Amino acid sequence: MKLKKQLALLLTSVLLVGILAACGTSEKKDKNTAGNEDKKVLVMGTSADYPPFEFVETSKSDEIKGFDIDIAKAIGKKLGYEVEVKDIDFNSLVPALENKSVDFVISGMTPTEKREQSVDFSDIYYTAKNMIITTEDSKIKTVEDLKGKTVGVQLASIQETLANDLNKSKDIGMKVEKRNRIPEVVQEMSTGRFDAVIMEDTVAKGYLKDNKDLVGHVIESGEQDAGSAIAFQKGSKLTDEFNTELKKMLENGEMEKLILKWFGGSETE
Secondary structure: OHHHHHHHHHHHHHHHHHHHHHHHHHHHHHHOOOOOOOOOEEEEEEOOEEOOOEEEOOOOOOOEEOHHHHHHHHHHHHHOOEEEEEEOOHHHHHHHHHOOOOOEEOOOOOOOHHHHOOEEEOOOOEEEOEEEEEEOOOOOOOHHHHOOOEEEEEOOOHHHHHHHHHHHHHOOOOEEEEEOOHHHHHHHHHOOOOOEEEEEHHHHHHHHHHOOOEEEEEOOOOOOOEEEOOEEEOOOOHHHHHHHHHHHHHHHOHHHHHHHHHHOOOOOO
């Protein structure tokens, strides 16, 4: 009788340990899976090839850093989240939100009508202009000079849309070539495969500073300047939460400090 009682107690203990272990495993899994907005870890998607917004200084470390990274981590801290950064090709960022492998995307991304069909966007946090980058010996200075030329852009970027729109509206007839990463596009131009590249002026400044053979010309075509916003899964509560903190950062001068840190000047420069 005593033996039966001991066996019953032993079985009860084993079952209890099993239940507790299962609960612990479930909690850990929920905490680290994108799409579960109750967790305290948020998975952020970015394309780390876009200095000074997001990039890796490979000579120093593998850490992804930049203007966007500082914004994301600052907001995450204010909201009580730890931010885990994932490096993803730019054209795969929106699909990553759709399949819930990331919670939000911050990557110098401009809201467009097409993108807004798939994801939600925060308010605009930074505005920049587009620029033609070409070699110093090139005679390309304006959009009209791109007629019949081969122009490189980043795949799925606002600059790809701009190039295609310029082809239609101005009948330029330039050949638009796309690559996954900005360094690839610049390399193709440097080796003579592309005549020019269209990119955001803030990003272009770094390439112009490091390569004296390159020149840049701001596109003055009446096109709307590219504004950057944070992208979220459709219907995510994070959109309103991040908007609240973005507004505070813009009003209290915190955003201006980050702009000065990464761009060395005011937002309008």
